Amino acid sequence: MKALSRVYNSLIFLFLYAPIAVLILFSFNDSKSRVVWNGFSLKWYEQLFQNEMIMESLQVTLLVAIIASLVATVIGTAAAVGIHGMNNKLKKVFLTVNNIPVNNPEIVTGVALMLLFVAIISFMNHTFGTHLKMGFGTLLIAHITFDIPYVILQIMPKLRQTDKHLYEAALDLGCHPVPAFFKVILPEIASGVFTGLLMAFTLSLDDFVISYCTAGSGAQTLSVTIYSMVRRRVTPEVNAVSTLLFGSVLLLLVTVNVIQIHNENKLKKEERRGRAR
């Protein structure tokens, strides 16, 4: 029975990871073939870094991911603190509203944002004679928008764990409200803020659907570029860039998980100690 379950498990993991393993393997293949292994080589990685289109879209992707995750983290933190301070009824309403974009199909979010941008831009261009078009700006706004709910979701539990009297204690000791937040609340929720930031960064990095809808012709993210390359033909360069993307996202997710596990353990330890008292 045990052997059977082990085989079953291995099969599941095989189906899950075999495609990625093949992709990674063939990114190191010494020929263009997608079938025959011709020996190890890094030449596709070399070519990758000389491909201007890929490099340019990588730059866009990183820039969008960095700016969007930072901005979303600031806004999301402020929002989480605000929601946390509400009474229960209002809190429930806001958390539900916050959850809708998370569960919403991405394509709906993408198309909706696109339609909104088109409407606003054409209105602006008509009324004020501007020459706005979709591009980096709209892409960035879209990314910030879909990042925020995830940041809020990461921070809310940390706020709930925080002693509600800490902030009052800081005020009581003469601290003004804003410094009190930075001195007392932020250190308590810092790990949540950090995982929120990493989550947002990861989501921005590997987003395709929303970026495809909102970038217009002005800017292209890496995922969109890969998609357009694949439409013609899967080259080993695509393998290489996908491998890199997979590797970096994996690294970030592992980091997020490690931090979360660490926090949970710390919390459990504190609870144990609290009970022992």
Next chain:
Amino acid sequence: MEKNPIITLKDIALSFDGEKVLENLNLSIYDGEFVTLLGPSGCGKTTTLRIIGGFLTPDSGDVFFGAKRVNDLPPYKRPVNTIFQRYALFPHLNVYDNVAFGMKVQKKKKAEIAETVERMLTMVNLKGFEKRTVSTLSGGQQQRVAIARALANNPKVLLLDEPLAALDLKLRKDMQNELKNMQKSLGITFIYVTHDQEEALSMSDTVVVMDGGEIQQIGTPLDIYNEPVNAFVADFIGESNILDGVRLADYKVKFFGRVFDCLDAGFEKDEPVDVVIRPEDINIVPPEQGLTGTVTSVTFKGVHYETIVDFYGFKWLIQTTEYHPVGSVIGIVLDPDDIHIMKKSRYSGMFGDYSSYSEEFDEMNDPTIDLVDDESTAAEEAD
């Protein structure tokens, strides 16, 4: 004690979601006093403390510090410091930085901060703990850090919100003494919130008994115990047998169909009253010499036996060092100063009958049972 109060609450009223939490609250607190707000959970004592601390604003009425109205003064500008129920120490800071927090905010000189922190930690017996993180301390030690942190700010008034509720009994007794000594030697006004009547009686100069968002009685521990104003106070502070009586004339009261001498005067003629008889004041005599009753239950409590005696259907609690077995018939005699008379109030008939006496009564007076949080949570949510 000076004549002018250091803190005055005038006609304070506060509601949360249409529910009255405080009503018609008037209170003056004098410099150097140890004042205890005492009452069951939900009585508004923590809310009152939070109004003084500046964390809640009353719907109506005024808060004065000295002669200055401070209704709109935020907590960080008030010359009071609070010791929170669960200490609220900053977990990311060590003991030194916790105690230094207030002084750092005020941008005091480093040397001065170091000197004060050392003095405070010495006072609370935590010298050498400077570098320890807060989470490695025991509950009692955390409590001491909280006290040091609050007192390091040199407040005029210290507010304490059930500070000992989370400690075990032995530690609680020690801390009661320490707090009282600290208050005396520093000469700071303490406003102390508790639901533990024994704590209130043993520590305070003035006890403010609260229930249902209103002050029931203000007085010294002795006054409150010996001269409760109504059945609620009589029952909440210690144990009481409370009976219906009629005040016939000054110093004469009738209950159980008999007339007794008492020390109270100043009621209407034939006014119905509540008669309080403390269980430890009752003298037991042979049956032929007094009122007779039958013992229905005896519980050994260490210093005394709690004996329930049935007098014509009304059950009394008597605390006595003598053992009278269940079923035995005993007589009692009441001296004039054993009898206290109170005006009828909305609490009349609710307390003081031991017919349904059981161990549960003890649990309700057991401060280790955590009734505390309900009130402050309710207050929190309504903020």
